Amino acid sequence: MVPETLRISLEKVDFRQPTQVTDDTSVLTLKNWVFEPLLHWQSGGLVQPGLFDRWEHSEDGCNWRFHIREGAVFHDGEACMSSHIIDFISAILDSRDTFGMRWSYHRYLAHTQITAEDHWNIKVASPEPIADILDIFTEFYICRVAADGKPVLGTGPYRVMEFDASKGRAVLEYASRNEQGRRPQRIVATAEPSAEKRLSQLRDGVVDVALNLERVEEELHFDPNLQWGRALNTLSIIYYLNCQEGTFTTANARLAINHAVDTAALARDVFHNLAVPAATVVSPFHLGAQEAALEPFPYDVAKARQLLEGIDTSAPIVLRTPTYMPERAEAITRFVVSSLEAVGLKVVVEVEVDRPVYARQVGLDKNIGDLALFDSSPHSTYRVLNDKISSETRAIWWQGYEDSEVERLITIANHAVEDGARQPAYRQALQRLRENPPWLYLVHPVEVFAARLDLEGLSLNCKGVLNIE
Template sequence: MSLPSIPTIALEKIDFLPPDRVTDDCSVLTLKSLVLEPMLRWLDGEIRPGLFAKWRLDDSGCRWQLHLPQGKAFHDGTPVLAQHAAEFITRILDSRDMFGMPWSYARYLAGAQITADGPTLTIETPKPFPDLPEILSEFYLPRMDAAGRPVLGTGPWQVEDFTAGQQVLLRRREDGRQLRFVAMPLAEDRLAALQAGQVQAATHMERLEHILRGIDGFAWQEQTSTLSVMAYMNGFEGAFTDPNARLAANLALDRQRLAEEVMGGLAQPSDTIVSPWHFGHEAGGLSPLRYDPEEARRLLALSEGPREVVLRSPTYMPEGAPEIARFMAEAWNAIGFETRVEIAEDRPQYARDIGEKRMGDAAIFDSSPHSTFRVLDDKISSLSRAVWWQGVSDAQVDAGFDAARHLTDTTERATAYGRLLRRLQAAPPWAYLFHPVLCLAHVPALQGLSLDHKGILRIA
């Protein structure tokens, strides 16, 4: 099958979002990664150069200096200054997420002094903050075009034509090669367009209603995501205030069967709060979480809490959540819980409910940050008590995190985080489920496409 002069790729959405909007949406991040550059680049738990070519933390652990390479310019020729980055970060600190909730970045950088001098950005924090590069890897610096759109970047591809929500035409600056991206929200529409020859590649094929593991005549790629699908467990009241009940709920789950029967094989069982590609996971040396219903029954018998459990679930995000909830309820009931599933139809309100601790006894959700620090600070630490923390306190975890987050030696910090990840496997605050497997289909003639662990489409 020959390629058209301008190949077309179908994404779920086409958008660059306002400059102060940080996102974990794979379609948006694909476009941002081609046209813009992150301030630093995250790759499977390691930090690499991005917009800034060099960075250094001083001996105090509080003063970061980041340096732009010589000649760095936006696509319209405007030189990039560190001041642009300083102003961009300041705007983000005052912004809110897609659900109208405040970002955690303002808490991370509370009291920080952010200054710029030509090509050098300096960030000074009141306490050591060695995980800051992971935060900066989430920030993509744009410049507004004449129409007020954040589409001028410093990346290898330049926007030639853009209709928000519909399509974007990109040109590779090095060789003039062009690609068109179109928005197709439904996976079934992306599949039909691919088979009809209207597009030459389609992402997120794992979201088809009828699961596929390949398409005849097309290349097929699968990549496990850093996203963690899990269920928060209520540590404020009810059955899961007891650590024995929380561990029992985890041991009751046959994650491999969940991955195969509910997710059609497009899932990798979780073993702790983060994925195998997060910072510190390798150092943790974790074994897979076991399925042990007999031990689960024994632990539950030790708990004096109630057996009645309300398990809340959205209809999507994560995909297949209602089916996951039914699987969990069956497993929990088999060891002695009495589980009632509640389905929430309004996904944004569901997220607000969880943030405001209206979650029932457990609530299916997903955890998207690729920063181990962020997951610990936003969702686990009872010292931070951030918006996604659900009341489970563990003095050993709190003390370990407070010490680990200030270690400036990368190896020592990875080792310390690894110990925390092992502790959180043994004493879980969540019901751990799986990491989704993402799927890409394309015509064989379209070469150089790949998915990374964050679900971003990379183009060689």
């Protein structure tokens, strides 16, 4: 059945300011209902039309034209025009993220001109091929700030009727009168930080749907009296390795610890089977990953010890960890420490309880000890390689990794223009990063929602967004 009003419990209810790009799945779910991205990212890494309904490019991939779909109107009745999109992008490029660091988009587009050709067409001009602009545009959800100062005016299927960030509550109304009965006409979204309480709300009939139930502390039991949905997420849980100094400057040491950790057991014992082992720097859903079809490193203590032969391991290595982001951070660290000690490494653990401080330490200060627990969230292969891997860009999350073959393959991928060229180019880069890993690859989490049995049309995608069909 399709209810008139759908009540949903999320970890948080917020829309964020237009200058704040986010990977928070609660916020992304709300954004996908109220706003439209310029382009829709698809599993596999390619894109489909969004607010831009079509586009074309020069043969060399340096010049692009994007067209705003006909009839795109903000929920206050104002037509969405090129100027709105230009202003939105400019504001992001001039702003900083939640950790106080400049957005990487500023670097990606430093030599790119984005201009309005007219009210409905936008031109992108770059001195180098820039097909990866498609990835970037999937992350921009166009919105305007309403008269009351709230960032809630979009062009998406639902309009915001009420929103109170302090109370964690929003009421949305379906904006189209042509499809009544096919979707809920109202959505009431309420915030509940506790996954256990979200599940209790559902069982008690207070809400119809509860999100992010993989975050319950104990093992989740899939009650047959509820409808369950789950999806493997694009997020990668990893340890950055210090490739500039210390033990992990050598490829053999990096290979060794990837064999030292039983990631299948980590997924089973720490994540209660709600995770799958990782094989490279991105998820199976990223551009080039499906074509690469890589397998995770096999757990092999003997091989790990063999690879460490000839490497001085007499001094302890320093492992840094936050207490959250990723979920279960401290349990992950305990598991990994035990695994590393089992192959003969001595480990000293440093815990940072302030997560924004930790992010700045890892990114800006490169203070990661020998390895540091982190999560990698961009769903764009281009972004992961540019921000974290490339020794040419040496960007915010780069930790000293250098491999001339990886750099050559990244350059080829960045200059590929057509989808049929981009996929194999990124595949080759990902394969090389499996052969010579810059990180300790751990797992990709599985996200879970539950709902009333009689509800129809609910699904979770690999970005953790709840879709209502």
